[in-house]
Amino acid sequence: MSGRPESRNWLTRPLPPSPALLASCSKGQREPSLPSSSVLPTQVRLQTQTTYRGIVDCMVKTYRHESLLGFFKGMSFPIASIAVVNSVLFGIYSNTLLALTATSHQERRAQPPSYTHIFIAGCTGGFLQAYFLAPFDLIKVRLQNQTEPRAKPGSPPPRYRGPVHCAASIFQEEGPRGLFRGAWALTLRDTPTMGIYFITYECLCHQSTPEGQNPSSATVLVAGGFAGITSWVTATPLDVIKSRMQMAGLNQRAHRGVLDCIVSSARQEGLGVFFRGLTINSARAFPVNAVTFLSYEYLLHLWQ
Numbered sequence: 001m002s003g004r005p006e007s008r009n010w011l012t013r014p015l016p017p018s019p020a021l022l023a024s025c026s027k028g029q030r031e032p033s034l035p036s037s038s039v040l041p042t043q044v045r046l047q048t049q050t051t052y053r054g055i056v057d058c059m060v061k062t063y064r065h066e067s068l069l070g071f072f073k074g075m076s077f078p079i080a081s082i083a084v085v086n087s088v089l090f091g092i093y094s095n096t097l098l099a100l101t102a103t104s105h106q107e108r109r110a111q112p113p114s115y116t117h118i119f120i121a122g123c124t125g126g127f128l129q130a131y132f133l134a135p136f137d138l139i140k141v142r143l144q145n146q147t148e149p150r151a152k153p154g155s156p157p158p159r160y161r162g163p164v165h166c167a168a169s170i171f172q173e174e175g176p177r178g179l180f181r182g183a184w185a186l187t188l189r190d191t192p193t194m195g196i197y198f199i200t201y202e203c204l205c206h207q208s209t210p211e212g213q214n215p216s217s218a219t220v221l222v223a224g225g226f227a228g229i230t231s232w233v234t235a236t237p238l239d240v241i242k243s244r245m246q247m248a249g250l251n252q253r254a255h256r257g258v259l260d261c262i263v264s265s266a267r268q269e270g271l272g273v274f275f276r277g278l279t280i281n282s283a284r285a286f287p288v289n290a291v292t293f294l295s296y297e298y299l300l301h302l303w304q
């Protein structure tokens with residue numbers, strides 16, 4: 001065989017034992033200061049690692065150590081997954097609302113659904129989409145927590161070489177259930193906050209649109225932006241917990257469950273830990289969700 005061991009396909013090559021897995025086996029031992037989600041690497045690192053003093057410090061260190069590329073780590077996967085996850089979310093939300101109110105999207109302007117129905121439909125969407133989102137989100141969090149600079153000659157390669165390698169490694173080391181690590185925390189995060197998301201959107205649209213008319217594009221953009229901010233503000237505490245649980249088993253001690261993670265994080269780092277990444281989450285939420293709702297309304301309009 002001409003192939004050296006290093007050149008064997010990474011899918012078939014046995015992975016070296018992970019120091020993280022070994023660490024997670026030694027119960028009760030806390031990793032010294034390790035690097036706990038949204039799409040941005042800065043936010044994930046602030047939530048899971050204790051080495052940064054704040055957003056600016058995290059950004060400066062990321063830039064120094066990893067150059068501009070550090071800011072785009074783990075981004076290709078969430079971008080590819082946004083279409084899938086949003087179609088599931090908005091599809092379930094619309095259909096649940098249809099089942100609850102028996103009015104189509106167009107009739108809804110004349111006969112607006114009650115806020116209870118909107119909340120239930122949003123929670124249903126949040127609950128079900130969480131299972132589609134879980135593996136994508138896990139891979140994003142793991143990739144964004146890698147702080148190694150891009151391959152330099154002589155330096156050890158990063159643990160995960162990309163999203164597919166990351167998925168395969170998790171599957172190999174932690175089994176198929178490993179891909180759903182943190183899914184319960186994700187469901188807890190998204191079920192009520194997706195209800196809040198849709199209620200904020202519908203409420204703001206309703207208030208700034210004359211009776212029976214469709215909201216203008218500007219209204220949709222602003223209402224969507226604020227819906228994003230409100231839901232992220234309420235989701236951030238559980239977002240921190242979710243990210244920490246997703247990192248557990250890799251380089252942090254394994255938590256016994258969501259409650260254990262909440263209690264130990266608060267004990268070790270104080271209550272402020274639940275608001276890590278709040279500013280960056282909210283700043284990102286406005287444009288992202290303004291565009292999301294504008295696309296949703298535009299597509300509904302186009303197809304009806």
Ligand SMILES: C[N+](C)(C)CCCC[C@H](N)C(=O)O
Nearest residue numbers: 190193194231232235285288
């Ligand atoms: C419910 N929660 C706050 C988690 C998300 C709400 C907005 C979801 C949107 N795709 C985004 O990424 O901003």
